[in-house]
Amino acid sequence: MWIDSHCHLNHERFEGADPHKIADEAASDETDAMVSICCRISDEFPSLLNIAQGHDKIWCTIGTHPHSAGDEAERAITLEDLIEKANSDPNIVGIGESGLDYYYDFAPRDQQAEAFRKHIRACVETDLPLVIHARDADDDIAQILVEEGKGTSLKGVLHSFSSGRKLAETGLDLGFYVSFSGMVTFKNAQEIRDIAVDVPSDKILVETDAPFLAPTPHRGKMNTPAYVKHTGEFLAELRGVEAQEFAQQTTDNFFTLFSRAKR
Numbered sequence: 423m424w425i426d427s428h429c430h431l432n433h434e435r436f437e438g439a440d441p442h443k444i445a446d447e448a449a450s451d452e453t454d455a456m457v458s459i460c461c462r463i464s465d466e467f468p469s470l471l472n473i474a475q476g477h478d479k480i481w482c483t484i485g486t487h488p489h490s491a492g493d494e495a496e497r498a499i500t501l502e503d504l505i506e507k508a509n510s511d512p513n514i515v516g517i518g519e520s521g522l523d524y525y526y527d528f529a530p531r532d533q534q535a536e537a538f539r540k541h542i543r544a545c546v547e548t549d550l551p552l553v554i555h556a557r558d559a560d561d562d563i564a565q566i567l568v569e570e571g572k573g574t575s576l577k578g579v580l581h582s583f584s585s586g587r588k589l590a591e592t593g594l595d596l597g598f599y600v601s602f603s604g605m606v607t608f609k610n611a612q613e614i615r616d617i618a619v620d621v622p623s624d625k626i627l628v629e630t631d632a633p634f635l636a637p638t639p640h641r642g643k644m645n646t647p648a649y650v651k652h653t654g655e656f657l658a659e660l661r662g663v664e665a666q667e668f669a670q671q672t673t674d675n676f677f678t679l680f681s682r683a684k685r
């Protein structure tokens with residue numbers, strides 16, 4: 423059985439499909455549990471928490487995606503607010519996704535950085551793991567992680583890893599996990615595969631990022647947490663281990679990092 427460490431069950435692309443039903447279907451297809459990731463605290467988080475509270479195989483996070491880091495309502499959420507909300511319910515197992523996205527640049531870069539630092543500080547205060555979104559911003563992500571995180575108890579995961587090797591190494595040096603999505607199965611993703619073979623077995627996670635990035639053989643279709651096994655089996659073969667063993671390892675890794683989640 424696999425754990426999908428990163429999906430978006432409430433995303434509009436699911437066209438109102440019942441998140442609990444998506445989770446149930448995934449559970450009958452080898453995906454034991456999942457974390458539905460928050461992108462907006464001001465308007466998305468309450469309903470997301472509700473989804474997690476109502477299903478024992480779904481956990482959630484709290485955080486502002488870099489795309490929304492410039493929004494007034496998100497900027498109004500202080501570090502203290504974030505800490506208080508993050509500690510308000512045992513179904514909240516992480517903070518994020520937060521980070522920097524210089525590919526889309528939907529929010530001014532200084533505001534993305536400000537939000538990213540706020541999330542990191544909340545993680546240090548709450549001991550919850552940070553879920554990091556990094557796109558075309560390797561150097562700044564690494565710099566902020568080192569500045570804010572070095573010498574602290576900060577832990578986290580570089581999600582849907584698609585950055586360069588240097589950022590993977592910086593993350594691993596800080597004790598971070600690296601998570602791979604269906605992207606690693608894509609034909610043109612040799613660079614990601616080269617990194618995926620080298621991540622230590624106790625630091626690797628799998629995810630779907632559903633509804634995006636459906637893995638081969640479902641590429642181009644809508645992704646669902648049920649497909650995490652395709653990425654997991656692909657990675658197991660790439661790394662030369664049995665799929666069962668890799669499923670167990672990534673599940674153990676998940677519970678080590680997301681320690682508020684109970685088996």
Ligand SMILES: [Zn+2]
Pocket residue numbers: 428429430459519631
């Ligand atoms: Zn995501």
